[in-house]
Amino acid sequence: MTARETPESIVVVLGTRPEIIKFAPVIRECLARDVPFTLVHTGQHYSRELDRVFFEQLDLPAPDVHLDVGSDSHGRQTAAMLEGIEDVLVDVEPDVVLVQGDTNSTLAGALAAAKLNVDVGHVEAGLRSFDREMPEETNRVVVDHVAEYLFTPTEETRLYLEREGVAGQVVVTGNTVVDAVYQYADVAAEKSTVLDDLELSPGEFCLLTAHRAENVDHPDRFRSLLAGVAQFADLTGHEVVYPIHPRAQSRLDEFGVDVPDEIRVIDPLDFLDFLRLESTAALAFTDSGGVQEECCILGTPCVTLRYTTERPETVYVGANCLAGLDPADVVAAGSLMLGKQPDWTIPFGDGRAAERILDALTEVETDTDTAAATVTPTETTATETLQ
Ligand code: UD1
Ligand code: UDP
Secondary structure, X not given: OOOXXXXXXXXXXXXXXXXXXXXXXXXXXXXXXXXXXXXXXXXXXXXXXXXXXXXXXXXXXXOOEEOOOOOOOHHHHHHHHHHHHHHHHHHHOOOEEEEEOOOHHHHHHHHHHHHOOOEEEEEOOOOOOOOOOOHXXXXXXXXXXXXXXXXXXXXXXXXXXXXXXXXXXEEEOOOHHHHHHHHHHHHHHHHOOHHHHOOOOOOOEEEEEOOOHHHHOOHHHHHHHHHHHHHXXXXXXXXXXXXXXXXXXXXHHHHOOOOOOOEEEEOOOOHHHXXXXXXXXXXXXXXXXXXXXXXXXXXXXXXXXXXOOOOHHHHHOOOEEEOOOOHHHHHHHHHHHOOXXXXXXXXXXXXXXXXXXXXXXXXXXXXXXXXXXXXXHHHOOOOOOOO
């Protein structure tokens, strides 16, 4: 085993709900190894239920720096983040800046670092929907091409990066979402009272999340996906629960779109309650990236309300079906997936992605063989149950 110096300092940049959840295992690994880091929150998400609730529940340290950028157009929001992050980096002089995923916060963190010749580590590198109209696709591609370390979840994503000829070092680590789910699924089963609170029985309801700009910013598309899910509910007798993202709620209000009666809209949930619903739902309908992954890990069949996915591994293993937005297709995909046995393998790793990321940053050689796990969802157990 060869070891080099631990980076003198790491800056972790995050700003949205999925980044907080997927960075949590990395932050905990830094704390466990006494690796110093500065946590920068851009403020892209600021509503309590998208932000603070996760810091509290996942027991994360408060951000060292909060930029409070809030919501704005992509250019203005990203520009405000760039300015704030640059100031922090000039001050801290870190060895590496870690960013996660594909949001505007991810892009700003990576660009600010690259412009100062600071190494960028991209957690969840290499995902591609091949749909450049999605703001997330632009963000991912740009970040991967300025990153020094590309922590990629699967062999498939490694191949995308190789094909694009990225300059940085690619390390297949698995996805930190597996670490997070393994660490919290049992705690959720034990502590969450969401089923009782919402008077739901396991296996007798479906979960819906929809918040992506390409869906909810267009009234016809938003109506179409809601109609498909409602028709499926009518056909099968399943109630549908929709913890709604504020972006989607504001679009419903703006467009005057009514949600069909079959769909119960509720406030966004904390992580434990959401995991509990995900793991006990008969089926999930979603346009979220993280929800596609988590359903695959938890053994819940998923129908994706989009025409492309940057998580094709979920489809290859049989855990997910890409339905698009046409109501008839949504009903057909739901019928195909309902009752599907979760006998698929989990393509996103074995729950040790954060360890591999820290090992790579300190150049400790660890085995990467199990980065692509072969366990099935029914065999998964929490490797480190946090009480
Ligand atoms: C962002 C990401 C998206 C990710 C999602 C995770 C980009 C381009 N998009 O989308 O990839 O899937 O986060 O949830 O980075 N709002 C609030 N409270 C908040 C934050 C937002 O009410 O705390 C509302 C505002 O009306 C705002 C809208 O949501 O205008 C959109 O927020 P924004 O940060 O632009 O993008 P998201 O849709 O959250
Ligand atoms: N999530 C949550 N509460 C909710 C909806 C989602 O805790 O009400 C979590 C979910 O478990 C997953 C993450 O939020 O880890 C997904 O985030 P989101 O769908 O906002 O973004 P995406 O993954 O599409 O970028």
